[in-house]
Amino acid sequence: MTIQRLYSLPNCTLLLEGLGDVISLGQSDARLPMSMVINAECRLAGYEKPLSGGREFLDSLVKAVSQYTQDLLSGLNTTRAANDPAQLVQIQRLSETMHRLRVRSQTEGSSTPSHTTEIDLNTVQFFDLVEAVDQLLADAQTLPDLTLNLKPLSRREIVRERTTGQQIVPAAIGVSGLAAATVLLSLLPVPKVEPPKDLYPVRGQTSQTTSTPSPTTAPPSPTNAPTAAATPAANPSPTTSASPDLKKLEDTLAKSPEITDGAQLTTLSQQLREKLDQSWTSRSAVTQDLTYQVGVSGDGAVLGYKPVNPASLENTSKTPLLNLVPRQVGTASAPLALFKVVFTGSGNVEVAPWRQVMTSPISGISEITETNRLEAILPKLTSQINQNWSKDPMFQEELIFKVRVKQDGTVVDYSPENDAAARYAQDTPLPKLGKPIANGNTAPIEEPIALFKVVIKPPSGALEISPWRGWQN
Amino acid sequence: MQLNSISTQPGTPVILGSLPNPPIQDQTCPRRATIEIDLMLLAIEALELEGSEAILQTAKELELDEIIKDRVSLWRLRNTNPLRRHNQRRGLTLTEAKALVIVGCYLARRLTVLIRQLLLAYQQLREQGLSMEHHFRLNDYLERFRAHFRSRMNPRRAAVAENYSDEKLNELALNLLTELLFCTGTYGIQRFWFSLFDGEVA
Numbered sequence: 164m165t166i167q168r169l170y171s172l173p174n175c176t177l178l179l180e181g182l183g184d185v186i187s188l189g190q191s192d193a194r195l196p197m198s199m200v201i202n203a204e205c206r207l208a209g210y211e212k213p214l215s216g217g218r219e220f221l222d223s224l225v226k227a228v229s230q231y232t233q234d235l236l237s238g239l240n241t242t243r244a245a246n247d248p249a250q251l252v253q254i255q256r257l258s259e260t261m262h263r264l265r266v267r268s269q270t271e272g273s274s275t276p277s278h279t280t281e282i283d284l285n286t287v288q289f290f291d292l293v294e295a296v297d298q299l300l301a302d303a304q305t306l307p308d309l310t311l312n313l314k315p316l317s318r319r320e321i322v323r324e325r326t327t328g329q330q331i332v333p334a335a336i337g338v339s340g341l342a343a344a345t346v347l348l349s350l351l352p353v354p355k356v357e358p359p360k361d362l363y364p365v366r367g368q369t370s371q372t373t374s375t376p377s378p379t380t381a382p383p384s385p386t387n388a389p390t391a392a393a394t395p396a397a398n399p400s401p402t403t404s405a406s407p408d409l410k411k412l413e414d415t416l417a418k419s420p421e422i423t424d425g426a427q428l429t430t431l432s433q434q435l436r437e438k439l440d441q442s443w444t445s446r447s448a449v450t451q452d453l454t455y456q457v458g459v460s461g462d463g464a465v466l467g468y469k470p471v472n473p474a475s476l477e478n479t480s481k482t483p484l485l486n487l488v489p490r491q492v493g494t495a496s497a498p499l500a501l502f503k504v505v506f507t508g509s510g511n512v513e514v515a516p517w518r519q520v521m522t523s524p525i526s527g528i529s530e531i532t533e534t535n536r537l538e539a540i541l542p543k544l545t546s547q548i549n550q551n552w553s554k555d556p557m558f559q560e561e562l563i564f565k566v567r568v569k570q571d572g573t574v575v576d577y578s579p580e581n582d583a584a585a586r587y588a589q590d591t592p593l594p595k596l597g598k599p600i601a602n603g604n605t606a607p608i609e610e611p612i613a614l615f616k617v618v619i620k621p622p623s624g625a626l627e628i629s630p631w632r633g634w635q636n
Numbered sequence: 637m638q639l640n641s642i643s644t645q646p647g648t649p650v651i652l653g654s655l656p657n658p659p660i661q662d663q664t665c666p667r668r669a670t671i672e673i674d675l676m677l678l679a680i681e682a683l684e685l686e687g688s689e690a691i692l693q694t695a696k697e698l699e700l701d702e703i704i705k706d707r708v709s710l711w712r713l714r715n716t717n718p719l720r721r722h723n724q725r726r727g728l729t730l731t732e733a734k735a736l737v738i739v740g741c742y743l744a745r746r747l748t749v750l751i752r753q754l755l756l757a758y759q760q761l762r763e764q765g766l767s768m769e770h771h772f773r774l775n776d777y778l779e780r781f782r783a784h785f786r787s788r789m790n791p792r793r794a795a796v797a798e799n800y801s802d803e804k805l806n807e808l809a810l811n812l813l814t815e816l817l818f819c820t821g822t823y824g825i826q827r828f829w830f831s832l833f834d835g836e837v838a
Contacts, residue, residue, distance in 0.1 A: 229827075232818055232827055233827060233830060233831050233834065235814065235815075235818065236815055236818055236827060236828055236831035237672075237831035237832070237834040237835070238811065239834050239835055258762075259758075259762070259807075259810065259811075260755075260758060260759040260762055261759075285755075285756070285759045286755050286759065286814050286817065287752050287755050287756055287759075287817065290817050290818060290821065293818065293821060294821045294822060297821050297822035297823040297824075298822050300822075300823065301822050301823065311823050311826060313826060313827065313830040314659075314830065314837075315658050315659075315830050315831075315832075315833035315834050315835070315836060315837045316834040316835055316837075317835070317837050317838060318835050318836070318837065318838065560707070561707070561708075563708070579722070580722065581708070581711050581722070582711065582721075582722070582787065582788055585721060585722070585787070586787060
């Protein structure tokens with residue numbers, strides 16, 4: 164007994180005729196599973212003659228449709244199906260909206276020349292074909308061995324096929340602007356930035372480690388620009404030539420993996436402090452605080468350092484750092500612990516794990532975190548915001564800002580922390596009180612500051628202010 | 637792809653089991669995937685006025701509100717897109733990505749009729765050599781998409797800067813509309829999901 168299955172969509176019907184392998188045991192009303200297909204017929208809108216064939220045609224149709232859809236979705240590669248001439252069914256992209264289905268009729272012997280049918284479908288028509296195929300795949304009662312078989316393309320397939328694709332179908336390039344740009348971009352190194360503990364990105368000098376060539380004509384990585392500008396050490400400076408290996412020392416900091424284990428950091432921190440304290444002989448020459456980022460290997464050896472304020476760049480020779488770093492800087496890739504080291508004008512050495520202390524790496528200014536001080540600042544901030552509304556709030560969503568405030572309550576700067584905040588910042592009192600934090604805004608601050616999270620709620624602009632890092636217990 | 641890939645972890649919503657983990661090394665999404673997912677949701681917001689509200693509502697209906705809790709958590713998840721102005725510099729976990737993809741595809745399915753209409757209109761305008769302004773609803777979608785994109789993406793990023801013109805953004809919006817159509821199908825969710833990892837596996 165033959166069984167028929169019909170998958171019908173507005174622009175496409177797929178009709179299967181086949182056989183079941185189980186004998187019906189009186190369950191005449193039950194839907195018998197079809198285990199073998201005799202003929203598959205695919206009718207597409209606008210074409211009178213259906214495409215048809217046996218299992219080979221059906222398998223090829225399913226495969227081509229699946230692959231092409233995946234290419235379409237990822238936007239990565241549009242010629243994979245066309246590269247396999249053995250397939251009966253191939254699909255090719257003609258334009259943004261048109262897709263060409265090419266079906267080679269099955270030849271019985273090698274003597275018969277194969278005949279190819281071409282059908283052009285628009286996106287919606289093609290989707291109906293995909294959907295008919297998917298309904299067939301999802302139907303467990305029809306050809307249960309035919310199931311959705313998807314897997315992501317491997318890196319290798321993408322690269323290889325992109326090049327062959329460019330040779331074969333130059334017109335297929337430019338199919339999707341951003342998709343392609345996204346791919347290229349994803350091949351570029353992701354600028355490595357410290358986790359956003361601070362308002363300013365710490366690490367400006369991201370090393371370009373990948374060898375991936377960038378075919379874009381744009382500057383290699385404009386995204387690095389703002390962070391690079393944030394690092395004074397990156398600025399050309401007359402004193403840079405005095406310590407020619409500074410660049411290398413900084414590279415060491417940037418390239419090595421970081422030690423983050425708390426106990427180890429504490430030990431290393433103590434060791435480093437002792438070592439610096441003992442070897443610092445020219446204390447009296449230092450008249451102001453000099454701050455550095457210092458990298459230390461797991462066994463306590465100083466591997467590299469980076470001055471973080473202009474004074475520290477100029478006065479490195481007055482610290483013991485130059486004597487401690489290795490003469491030959493290799494391409495160190497050993498794990499490294501990062502510390503903030505301050506040689507104070509009063510002759511003390513302060514050492515603390517970099518990640519814990521930095522609020523503003525530029526100025527080396529510490530952050531106010533003590534509960535009682537925060538409590539003293541909070542009402543000052545609240546009243547300033549409340550008193551400076553110039554018009555009624557118009558926004559419908561919560562606005563979240565990060566605000567930096569001095570001890571006396573003066574707002575230094577602020578940054579919107581959600582989209583609504585970015586959109587409505589100008590309507591709030593904040594622009595009157597401080598300036599927005601821009602990526603390149605690195606003006607040093609001379610005194611400790613506190614970080615607050617300010618939430619402004621609709622409709623009345625009610626305030627909810629809390630310390631950015633929570634209350635200390 | 638098969639049933640055995642359904643997660644057995646307690647507390648994981650069952651619906652996530654429809655999407656297997658791709659064979660990648662860590663449990664976070666590749667960069668391109670975070671961009672694609674966010675853009676797909678951006679296109680939905682351009683189609684539907686209260687799009688972000690609908691995302692939260694759908695997450696609740698699908699019992700994914702443990703992952704997509706509220707506006708802020710949705711905002712955080714979407715800002716894993718490195719092109720965002722307020723990029724979070726944290727990764728998007730596979731579980732979070734699955735939740736966003738499932739919600740997005742459900743919303744797309746609800747918008748099937750509109751998506752088909754707009755794509756047909758697009759094709760007709762192209763055939764007639766007319767600009768997109770000639771179709772009110774399509775133009776509306778494109779305008780909203782451009783506005784959303786420009787207000788949320790960081791123009792300092794090369795991929796954003798290079799695609800800032802009206803033409804480029806329209807092209808992107810129409811590509812996304814096509815993607816959304818394919819998300820509405822029987823296996824749309826799975827097809828979209830796997831495409832996110834193309835070129836990311838060894």
